[in-house]
Amino acid sequence: MIFKERKMSDELQMLQALDRRMALSPKDHKNYQHLLKGFRGEAQFDQLLANLSCAHIQIHDLLLEHNGTVFQIDSLLIMKEKIIVYEVKNYQGEFFFEQERFFKIPRQEIMNPLHQIGRTAPILTQLLRKHGFNIPIQFHVVFVNPEFTLFHAQQNTRVILPTQINDHLRKLNSINTQLNQTHKHLAEKLIKLHLNDSPYQNRPVYEYDEIRKGVVCGGCGLMAVEVKGRKVYCKRCNWVEHLDTVIVKLVMEYKLLFPNKKVTVSAIDEWCGSLISLKSISRILGQYFTRKGSLRWSYYE
Ligand SMILES: [Zn+2]
Known part of the structure; x- marks a missing residue:
């Protein structure tokens, strides 16, 4: 077990x-x-x-x-x-x-x-x-x-x-x-x-601006995907994933790399290279994350 x-x-x-x-x-x-x-x-x-x-x-x-x-x-x-x-x-x-x-x-x-x-x-x-x-x-x-x-x-x-x-x-x-x-x-x-935070971990040094924005294929790791309906396909390998899963992973990746930045619809839109509709991003954030703040200033955790 x-x-x-x-x-x-x-x-x-x-x-x-x-x-x-x-x-x-x-x-x-x-x-x-x-x-x-x-x-x-x-x-x-x-x-x-x-x-x-x-x-x-x-x-x-x-x-x-x-x-x-x-x-x-x-x-x-x-x-x-x-x-x-x-x-x-x-x-x-x-x-x-x-x-x-x-x-x-x-x-x-x-x-x-x-x-x-x-x-x-x-x-x-x-x-x-x-x-x-x-x-x-x-x-x-x-x-x-x-x-x-x-x-x-x-x-x-x-x-x-x-x-x-x-x-x-x-x-x-x-x-x-x-x-x-x-x-x-x-x-x-x-x-x-069990301790969750290891004192032995290093943090690589990077800036938001030097990082390529887009959706990375979960199979080959290349940025060569396209969104069709509720599915995300890779044009290089035969990887397919449900859009919801892809967005949740993008958000988790963003949170991991930028723990001090707020997760908003526009931040995730920019992070995914505007490849996914704002409507889908908004729906997933609302469904899988907790909304904080109000109206235009709302963000998700
Ligand atoms: Zn691929």
Whole structure:
């Protein structure tokens, strides 16, 4: 059972929106590619976990704090006898461990993910004890990219290589037990403790005027769409979406990129490059958002 799904961080959503509407700086572009790769790896592992048939609770993308330390958990499974925590890595290429250090070939040092989980383990244990849950926690680093190779790999039960993932999941599926209310309470507690705002997020720098206005295709990401009736079609790929959904997404994108600007009919008209009728924009704003202010000065939240 999935208790909490993964969603793109605000930072990644912003970079994705900006990338389609302007040229990102080399630094932002690199950061975007890095975050996107990480997110895709995690989403790929989520899909595998979604097929688990044993009794369990899944929680993805948790941000927790204990004694002033903020730490992130990619995926967490609550099983009857234990909790399993996964640190998901989408590394591609050839790597090796050497004396507690982790390198990409030929010799580019990368933060050792085993140290990362080594730091998380005692903090999470303490946090759960503080809330009255005394359950063993098993930590794994899972390398999900099929093009990941680890040289001189010594057997380490904490490391799950791409070729070992299926076997790991089969073993979990062979566990035949039931969960009880305590497990549910534990899951609810973790979700309650989850922090929404990550202190690690950066905000890219951009100005309203430098951003291209228009409607971006949800399939190919190009601004090549046309509106026909209540449908939006892409002229480059075969993407089609309902007009209402497109407008709601445009508004959410606008709010994300410009949290200090007011959402008005004319602001969204300009944002979509006047591609959608004012009547439709007005209808959707009224239907899905809350109207504030009055008459000509009204805006939506
Ligand atoms: Zn398209």
